Amino acid sequence: MSEPLASPPPGRPRDAALDANILRAAMELLGESGIHAVTMDAVAQRAGAGKASLYRRWKSKDELLADALTLHSPIDVEVDTGTLRGDLVKIYEHYYGIGNHVMQAAVQEMLGNVRQHMAWTEKVAPERLTARRAKVRALVERAVVRGEIAAPDDMDLLLDLVPAMILYRYNTRSQKVTRASIARFVDGLVMPLAQKAARAPQP
Amino acid sequence: MSEPLASPPPGRPRDAALDANILRAAMELLGESGIHAVTMDAVAQRAGAGKASLYRRWKSKDELLADALTLHSPIDVEVDTGTLRGDLVKIYEHYYGIGNHVMQAAVQEMLGNVRQHMAWTEKVAPERLTARRAKVRALVERAVVRGEIAAPDDMDLLLDLVPAMILYRYNTRSQKVTRASIARFVDGLVMPLAQKAARAPQP
Amino acid sequence: MSEPLASPPPGRPRDAALDANILRAAMELLGESGIHAVTMDAVAQRAGAGKASLYRRWKSKDELLADALTLHSPIDVEVDTGTLRGDLVKIYEHYYGIGNHVMQAAVQEMLGNVRQHMAWTEKVAPERLTARRAKVRALVERAVVRGEIAAPDDMDLLLDLVPAMILYRYNTRSQKVTRASIARFVDGLVMPLAQKAARAPQP
Amino acid sequence: MSEPLASPPPGRPRDAALDANILRAAMELLGESGIHAVTMDAVAQRAGAGKASLYRRWKSKDELLADALTLHSPIDVEVDTGTLRGDLVKIYEHYYGIGNHVMQAAVQEMLGNVRQHMAWTEKVAPERLTARRAKVRALVERAVVRGEIAAPDDMDLLLDLVPAMILYRYNTRSQKVTRASIARFVDGLVMPLAQKAARAPQP
DNA sequence: GATTAAACGAGACGGTACGTCCAGTCTTCAG
DNA sequence: CTGAAGACTGGACGTACCGTCTCGTTTAATC
Incomplete structure (x- = not known):
C-alpha cells in the first residue's frame, strides 16, 4: 500500500547486479594487490563495466570505496556463547x-x-x-x-x-x-x- | 674533541632556517585549506623554496607531513596538578x-x-x-x-x-x-x- | 506495378515528420553554437526524440550530419539570367x-x-x-x-x-x-x- | 646586439629536442596507423614523454597536430626546371x-x-x-x-x-x-x- | 475490440580519448 | 654543494561523447 502505484521512472533501469559487481571488483583488487591497484579504470575493467557506470553511481572514487568496504563487511551474525x-x-x-x-x-x-x-x-x-x-x-x-x-x-x-x-x-x-x-x-x-x-x- | 677537527663539508651549507620555514608553510596550508591543498609545489612556493630543497630534506611528502604535524605538536610540558x-x-x-x-x-x-x-x-x-x-x-x-x-x-x-x-x-x-x-x-x-x-x- | 501491391511492413510505421524534426534540430544546434555542440544526445533532446530514433534512421552521426547539411542546402533553383x-x-x-x-x-x-x-x-x-x-x-x-x-x-x-x-x-x-x-x-x-x-x- | 644581455629565464629550460621528438612521434603514428591512432597518450608514450610535456607546449591536441603537419611538410626546395x-x-x-x-x-x-x-x-x-x-x-x-x-x-x-x-x-x-x-x-x-x-x- | 509488432522517449551501458593534477626526479643558473 | 625555478616522466582522476541496449509506452495495421 505504501508505493504500489508509483509508476517506474522512464528509461532503462539501472542494472542492480552491476552495483554489486563493481563493488566486488573493487574489493577483489584491494584484497589481491592493495589499495594502489584500485584505480577506477581497473575496477571498471574487472567489473566489465564502463567508467561512466561507476561515476553514475558514485560521485568519486572515495565514495565507491567507502561503499565497497562497508557493504562487504558483514553485519549479520548470530552470536550466543553464554558469556x-x-x-x-x-x-x-x-x-x-x-x-x-x-x-x-x-x-x-x-x-x-x-x-x-x-x-x-x-x-x-x-x-x-x-x-x-x-x-x-x-x-x-x-x-x-x-x-x-x-x-x-x-x-x-x-x-x-x-x-x-x-x-x-x-x-x-x-x-x-x-x-x-x-x-x-x-x-x-x-x-x-x-x-x-x-x-x-x-x- | 671528536667533531671540532672535522673539516666542514665543501660547498654552500644548508640553510637551517629553511627547515622550519618549509614545515611552517605546510602547516599553514593544512590549517587554511585542508589536506588537499598541501601539495609539494604549494608548500615549496609558499616557503619560497624549490621543490629540490624539500626533497633534499625529506624523502617523501609523507615524511615531510609527519614532521610538520609532530614538530608543531609540542611534547614538552611540565604537568603536575597533584592528581x-x-x-x-x-x-x-x-x-x-x-x-x-x-x-x-x-x-x-x-x-x-x-x-x-x-x-x-x-x-x-x-x-x-x-x-x-x-x-x-x-x-x-x-x-x-x-x-x-x-x-x-x-x-x-x-x-x-x-x-x-x-x-x-x-x-x-x-x-x-x-x-x-x-x-x-x-x-x-x-x-x-x-x-x-x-x-x-x-x- | 512494382510497389503498390507490396503489403506494408507490420508494426507501427515510422513517423515521417520526425525525420525532418531531427535534421532541423541538428541544423539549429550547428547554427547556434557550432559543431562542437552537435552531439547526438543534444540533437535527440532538442528534437524531443530518443537516440534510438536517430540511429534507426542514420547509421552514424556523420550520415545524419551529411543529410542535415545537404537537405537544408537547396538544389532546385531556376536560374536563367541570360549569361x-x-x-x-x-x-x-x-x-x-x-x-x-x-x-x-x-x-x-x-x-x-x-x-x-x-x-x-x-x-x-x-x-x-x-x-x-x-x-x-x-x-x-x-x-x-x-x-x-x-x-x-x-x-x-x-x-x-x-x-x-x-x-x-x-x-x-x-x-x-x-x-x-x-x-x-x-x-x-x-x-x-x-x-x-x-x-x-x-x- | 639585439638581445645578448637578456639573462636566461630561471629554472630548467625547455628541452628543445623534445619538441621535435613529440612532433615526429605524432607524424609516425599518423603515417603508420592513421589519425585514429594519434591519441595524446600514444604520442606521449612513443615520444618517451609525459602528457604534461605535450600540454605544456600545446594547448590541445589540435594545435599539436597542426604543428606536426606543418612542421613536417617541407618548404625548402630548390626548383629550376627552366619552365x-x-x-x-x-x-x-x-x-x-x-x-x-x-x-x-x-x-x-x-x-x-x-x-x-x-x-x-x-x-x-x-x-x-x-x-x-x-x-x-x-x-x-x-x-x-x-x-x-x-x-x-x-x-x-x-x-x-x-x-x-x-x-x-x-x-x-x-x-x-x-x-x-x-x-x-x-x-x-x-x-x-x-x-x-x-x-x-x-x- | 483484441492482438501484434514495430516505433517511440528515456536513459543506462561499454568503450575510448581528452585534458588536469600531482608526486618525485632532473637540469639549469646563481650564490 | 646549496638554493630557487621550473621542466621532466608517469599515472590516476573525472568528463564527454559515440553507438548500443533495454525498459515501459504508444500507434497502426491485422485478425
Missing part, C-alpha cells in the same frame, strides 16, 4: 575477518591506507558502523538482563573501545588485527569496565 | 591543541584526512608519539609511586586509550576533540581502569 | 546561403569544422553534391549550346573550381563566403577558363 | 610528398580527416602555408621576368588553385594526390590562366 566475553570476542573476530583471508587482507589495507582524502565519516558510519554498534550493544544489554554485569556507566564509550584500539594501533604502530589482539582488548578493557560497576558497590 | 586525573586531562588538552586555534584546526584536519597513502605509522610514531607515550607513562608511574593508584595490569593499553578514542570518533563520527571529550575519556575509561586494580582486592 | 556569368554567380550564391542568415552561418561552420573524422566524402557527395554539379554543368552546357562559349577542355575541373576555392580559403585563411568572393572566383577563374577555348583558336 | 610548368609540377609534388611514402600517407590522412574541431586556420596558415605560397609566387614571378608569361591578373587566386583542388577532391570524392592529378591541375588550370593574359591581347 559476554565470549560473545564479544566472537563478534569482533567476525567483523574483522579473522578466519577469512581475502576479507582480512582487505580490512588491513583499509585500516591503514584506504582513507585518502575520503570523507570516510559520513559515508561509512551511518550505514554499517551504526548497525554494528547496535549489534554489540544488544550483546551487552543481554548480559545485563541475564545478570552477568550491571548496566554500564557509559555504554557509548564501551562500544567504541575495541574498534578504536584496532584502528589506532594499526595506524600508529602497524599492528595487525589478530585473534589475540581482540582477546586482549576485550579482556583488558571492555570486561574490566563492564564488571567494575557491578563490583564496586558490593562492599 | 593523576588532573595531569592526564591537562597533558591531553595540550597535545590536542585545546586553547590554540591554529594548532587545533590542523590537528582536526589531520585526524580525519591526512593519512592518505601515508605510511604514517613508521614515520610519525618513532619520533613523536613514543615520546608522548613516555610522558604519559611517567605521569601514571608517578601516581603509582605516590600511592594514588596501584600498578595497572596492562599499561600499554592504558596509554593508547585516549588517543585511540579521539582518532576513532573523529574518523567514524566526525566528533572533534574538545575539552569535554577529553575529560569524558579520562573519567570514563582511563581512571576507572587505573583504579580498578587498586579497588578490587580490598575486601 | 553564363550571371547564372553561375546566382546559383553559387544560392548554394552558399547568401541572403539567408541561418543557412549561411551553418555553411560557414561546416566549411571549417564539420569534417571531423567524418567520411564526408561518400556520404554527402553522391546525394547532393553530384546533383549540384549536374545543375552547374547544365548551365555551362546551355551556354555552349547558346554559343556563348566553346565546349570547355576539362569540364570536370571547371565545375569544382568555385567550391574548391571556397573550401580552401575558409580552411586556410578563415575567409568567409560572400557575394564578392563568389563573383571574384567566377570572374577570375571560371569565366576566363571557359572563354579561353573559344578565344584562342580564333586567329 | 613554369615544370617548376610548378615539381614543387607541388614535393609539397604533397610524391615519392615519399611515409609523408604521403600522412598528407592523405590529413587532407580527409585530421581537421576535427581544429581551428586549423590560424594555426597552420601563418607559419607554413604562407611560406609555401611565397615560394610558388616566386616561381611565377620568375617566369614573368623571364618573359614566359605576362603578369597574372589575380595572382592570389592562381596560387591557391592547386592546393584548393587537391583538398576539395579529397574531401568530396576521396581522390588521392598523385603525380597525374597534380599535372592535370597545373596543365588544365594554372597554365591556361597564366598564359591567357599573355595571349589575349595579341590580336
Whole structure:
C-alpha cells in the first residue's frame, strides 16, 4: 500500500547486479594487490563495466570505496556463547575477518591506507558502523538482563573501545588485527569496565 | 674533541632556517585549506623554496607531513596538578591543541584526512608519539609511586586509550576533540581502569 | 506495378515528420553554437526524440550530419539570367546561403569544422553534391549550346573550381563566403577558363 | 646586439629536442596507423614523454597536430626546371610528398580527416602555408621576368588553385594526390590562366 | 475490440580519448 | 654543494561523447 502505484521512472533501469559487481571488483583488487591497484579504470575493467557506470553511481572514487568496504563487511551474525566475553570476542573476530583471508587482507589495507582524502565519516558510519554498534550493544544489554554485569556507566564509550584500539594501533604502530589482539582488548578493557560497576558497590 | 677537527663539508651549507620555514608553510596550508591543498609545489612556493630543497630534506611528502604535524605538536610540558586525573586531562588538552586555534584546526584536519597513502605509522610514531607515550607513562608511574593508584595490569593499553578514542570518533563520527571529550575519556575509561586494580582486592 | 501491391511492413510505421524534426534540430544546434555542440544526445533532446530514433534512421552521426547539411542546402533553383556569368554567380550564391542568415552561418561552420573524422566524402557527395554539379554543368552546357562559349577542355575541373576555392580559403585563411568572393572566383577563374577555348583558336 | 644581455629565464629550460621528438612521434603514428591512432597518450608514450610535456607546449591536441603537419611538410626546395610548368609540377609534388611514402600517407590522412574541431586556420596558415605560397609566387614571378608569361591578373587566386583542388577532391570524392592529378591541375588550370593574359591581347 | 509488432522517449551501458593534477626526479643558473 | 625555478616522466582522476541496449509506452495495421 505504501508505493504500489508509483509508476517506474522512464528509461532503462539501472542494472542492480552491476552495483554489486563493481563493488566486488573493487574489493577483489584491494584484497589481491592493495589499495594502489584500485584505480577506477581497473575496477571498471574487472567489473566489465564502463567508467561512466561507476561515476553514475558514485560521485568519486572515495565514495565507491567507502561503499565497497562497508557493504562487504558483514553485519549479520548470530552470536550466543553464554558469556559476554565470549560473545564479544566472537563478534569482533567476525567483523574483522579473522578466519577469512581475502576479507582480512582487505580490512588491513583499509585500516591503514584506504582513507585518502575520503570523507570516510559520513559515508561509512551511518550505514554499517551504526548497525554494528547496535549489534554489540544488544550483546551487552543481554548480559545485563541475564545478570552477568550491571548496566554500564557509559555504554557509548564501551562500544567504541575495541574498534578504536584496532584502528589506532594499526595506524600508529602497524599492528595487525589478530585473534589475540581482540582477546586482549576485550579482556583488558571492555570486561574490566563492564564488571567494575557491578563490583564496586558490593562492599 | 671528536667533531671540532672535522673539516666542514665543501660547498654552500644548508640553510637551517629553511627547515622550519618549509614545515611552517605546510602547516599553514593544512590549517587554511585542508589536506588537499598541501601539495609539494604549494608548500615549496609558499616557503619560497624549490621543490629540490624539500626533497633534499625529506624523502617523501609523507615524511615531510609527519614532521610538520609532530614538530608543531609540542611534547614538552611540565604537568603536575597533584592528581593523576588532573595531569592526564591537562597533558591531553595540550597535545590536542585545546586553547590554540591554529594548532587545533590542523590537528582536526589531520585526524580525519591526512593519512592518505601515508605510511604514517613508521614515520610519525618513532619520533613523536613514543615520546608522548613516555610522558604519559611517567605521569601514571608517578601516581603509582605516590600511592594514588596501584600498578595497572596492562599499561600499554592504558596509554593508547585516549588517543585511540579521539582518532576513532573523529574518523567514524566526525566528533572533534574538545575539552569535554577529553575529560569524558579520562573519567570514563582511563581512571576507572587505573583504579580498578587498586579497588578490587580490598575486601 | 512494382510497389503498390507490396503489403506494408507490420508494426507501427515510422513517423515521417520526425525525420525532418531531427535534421532541423541538428541544423539549429550547428547554427547556434557550432559543431562542437552537435552531439547526438543534444540533437535527440532538442528534437524531443530518443537516440534510438536517430540511429534507426542514420547509421552514424556523420550520415545524419551529411543529410542535415545537404537537405537544408537547396538544389532546385531556376536560374536563367541570360549569361553564363550571371547564372553561375546566382546559383553559387544560392548554394552558399547568401541572403539567408541561418543557412549561411551553418555553411560557414561546416566549411571549417564539420569534417571531423567524418567520411564526408561518400556520404554527402553522391546525394547532393553530384546533383549540384549536374545543375552547374547544365548551365555551362546551355551556354555552349547558346554559343556563348566553346565546349570547355576539362569540364570536370571547371565545375569544382568555385567550391574548391571556397573550401580552401575558409580552411586556410578563415575567409568567409560572400557575394564578392563568389563573383571574384567566377570572374577570375571560371569565366576566363571557359572563354579561353573559344578565344584562342580564333586567329 | 639585439638581445645578448637578456639573462636566461630561471629554472630548467625547455628541452628543445623534445619538441621535435613529440612532433615526429605524432607524424609516425599518423603515417603508420592513421589519425585514429594519434591519441595524446600514444604520442606521449612513443615520444618517451609525459602528457604534461605535450600540454605544456600545446594547448590541445589540435594545435599539436597542426604543428606536426606543418612542421613536417617541407618548404625548402630548390626548383629550376627552366619552365613554369615544370617548376610548378615539381614543387607541388614535393609539397604533397610524391615519392615519399611515409609523408604521403600522412598528407592523405590529413587532407580527409585530421581537421576535427581544429581551428586549423590560424594555426597552420601563418607559419607554413604562407611560406609555401611565397615560394610558388616566386616561381611565377620568375617566369614573368623571364618573359614566359605576362603578369597574372589575380595572382592570389592562381596560387591557391592547386592546393584548393587537391583538398576539395579529397574531401568530396576521396581522390588521392598523385603525380597525374597534380599535372592535370597545373596543365588544365594554372597554365591556361597564366598564359591567357599573355595571349589575349595579341590580336 | 483484441492482438501484434514495430516505433517511440528515456536513459543506462561499454568503450575510448581528452585534458588536469600531482608526486618525485632532473637540469639549469646563481650564490 | 646549496638554493630557487621550473621542466621532466608517469599515472590516476573525472568528463564527454559515440553507438548500443533495454525498459515501459504508444500507434497502426491485422485478425
